[in-house]
Amino acid sequence: MSISIADSSFLIDWARFSKRGLLFDVFQAIFVPETVMAELKTELVLSWIIDALSLQKMMLFPDIPELRAAALNLVVESRRYSYLKSLDYPEAYCIVAARANGYTVLSENGGAYLAQFFTVKDVKVWRAFEVLVELLRLGKIVKDFLKYQEETNHKFPKRDLEKVLGGNKDYKRKHD
Amino acid sequence: MSAFTLFKMLAPKTFIVVKTIIFVDLLEAKQRLEEAKEQRKKSADWSFIESLPPKLKAALKYYIEEGDLYVASRIAGVTMDEMNELRIKAKIPSVN
Numbered sequence: 001m002s003i004s005i006a007d008s009s010f011l012i013d014w015a016r017f018s019k020r021g022l023l024f025d026v027f028q029a030i031f032v033p034e035t036v037m038a039e040l041k042t043e044l045v046l047s048w049i050i051d052a053l054s055l056q057k058m059m060l061f062p063d064i065p066e067l068r069a070a071a072l073n074l075v076v077e078s079r080r081y082s083y084l085k086s087l088d089y090p091e092a093y094c095i096v097a098a099r100a101n102g103y104t105v106l107s108e109n110g111g112a113y114l115a116q117f118f119t120v121k122d123v124k125v126w127r128a129f130e131v132l133v134e135l136l137r138l139g140k141i142v143k144d145f146l147k148y149q150e151e152t153n154h155k156f157p158k159r160d161l162e163k164v165l166g167g168n169k170d171y172k173r174k175h176d
Numbered sequence: 177m178s179a180f181t182l183f184k185m186l187a188p189k190t191f192i193v194v195k196t197i198i199f200v201d202l203l204e205a206k207q208r209l210e211e212a213k214e215q216r217k218k219s220a221d222w223s224f225i226e227s228l229p230p231k232l233k234a235a236l237k238y239y240i241e242e243g244d245l246y247v248a249s250r251i252a253g254v255t256m257d258e259m260n261e262l263r264i265k266a267k268i269p270s271v272n
Contacts, residue, residue, distance in 0.1 A: 008256040039256040088246045114205050155269040
């Protein structure tokens with residue numbers, strides 16, 4: 001199992017999922033940048049993260065000046081690719097921290113997800129979708145893609161769902 | 177056969193293949209962003225959004241256009257977590 005670093009967009013969505021504990025079946029540890037903690041206020045999200053911090057399944061990632069500078073550079077660099085959604089500082093910080101330490105980034109930011117195919121090809125960025133695919137592969141879940149979408153008001157792109165669940169008739173009937 | 181002749185035979189084909197792959201990736205990236213925006217627009221509760229104070233309304237409209245929770249939360253003057261609650265109240269799906 002590998003280590004990941006998560007931004008706010010991922011954590012606030014994933015925390016609403018009733019099977020959120022399964023995240024720790026995929027990653028042995030999840031770093032939460034200190035700046036991300038400042039973005040979390042609701043009881044549901046905070047209690048989940050605080051529990052995970054006390055169980056040492058999550059750890060705080062410090063604010064490191066060198067990484068801060070590298071993240072800002074990455075934000076500026078991403079503005080050069082007008083055809084893509086540019087990166088914002090929080091996910092850029094996760095990306096540079098992941099690049100320096102070999103972590104996987106967990107983010108629901110569209111710019112961060114697409115960046116891995118174009119501008120930061122040496123970093124892996126996973127959305128909840130990829131985590132669910134991994135859980136499916138591990139046999140930990142069966143039909144929880146719909147459940148996740150309902151519980152978090154999150155919509156996975158149809159093209160991604162069809163790639164993974166295309167052959168599942170029950171899924172197709174519910175989704176059409 | 178000389179190396180140059182081999183290069184002349186293979187280079188155009190290689191170039192076309194590489195160009196096609198990059199083009200398809202970029203096209204898909206653009207399509208993904210457009211499809212996500214459409215889905216957010218279509219699902220949003222516009223009467224709820226219009227009833228909100230200017231800052232929150234502007235933040236949600238920005239979110240619908242860009243899908244960017246961080247900047248939207250800065251516009252609204254709330255944390256990302258609170259912005260996400262507002263997004264859910266406005267029935268705007270997070271599409272990614």
